[in-house]
Amino acid sequence: MFGFNRGCILARVLVCLWCLVFLYCPLDTLYFTASCGLPSSPLVLTDKHGNEVPCLDVFGKEDLFRMGKVYRYKEGIYAFQEVHSQKIYVGESRNIHGRLREHFRGDGQAPALWRDIQVPSSEFRLYILELLPNSTRELREVVEKSYWGRIECEYNIQNNGWQHPNALLSPTGLPAKNYCPVSLITADGRLVKSFVSRSALVRWLGIGARQAPSYIDRDRLLGGVFKVVSFRGGEEMEESEQSLLRDEFTRNWFAQTPIQKATQASADLRSSPVSAYKEGVLVGTYPSLGACGRALGMPHSTVSRAIKANRATRTGFTFFIHESQ
Known part of the structure; x- marks a missing residue:
């Protein structure tokens, strides 16, 4: 009886193990989940306007070994699309191919x-978007x-920002508008330079981050030299030509910016000689x-x-500013 019970227990353990293998093996630590075959109705990757995005190749579970042979050690851009939620x-x-294995091992490279992937009903399709040898x-x-x-694609394959320089995300974890790639072109449409984000663009131009957005994606010239458009591929200008255009932009931008003009005017005012009058009589020139404020016992802001207002102070002083030599 004891041997029979022990045999039953062993049989039950074997059945449980077989069930576990059946349930978890389809997850395949290297590849897709059990339901990750090609969907019955083909899915097409589309852009925001409903146009099909060209793809070099599309894979389902049955194509993974072929994919491994073709795309192992190949450099480029890829995309996953979850069939049911449409997340990309x-x-x-x-x-x-190696990166695909990392994703489905769950090694932390793409937590979202x-x-x-861990959702049992998830189905994925893999797109090879572009090869960049x-x-x-x-x-x-x-x-x-x-x-x-x-x-x-509101969801992207990113690490946390402090772990990976590629993780330029908004505080919510989604791509922020200022982190989308842009290109700088001339007034006649020539490509000057492309940037991974608008933040990188304004740093290259040397202007404030809040000053450029009104020019982006609009038919307005930035500093009379550049236009900012959505990312545009192609050959960029030589660095020497980029530098010449950037110098021209800098001269125009800071010459026409009201804030810069006011700052320069204030600097000229502070360093220029000032004459003080009271009731039409010259009190002194400083x-x-x-120095004028200190001599008259009043703040220089007064x-x-x-x-600036061309008026007298409460104590009756009027002032005349001389041009700096």
């Missing part, structure tokens, strides 16, 4: 994607982010606005306001 994940890699990581990141503006 875009990524870049110098080894597309890994959470979706012998490309640098910086170039792949620019091209990857260009798809953010084309495809409705080397600067500050003197400045009286000069």
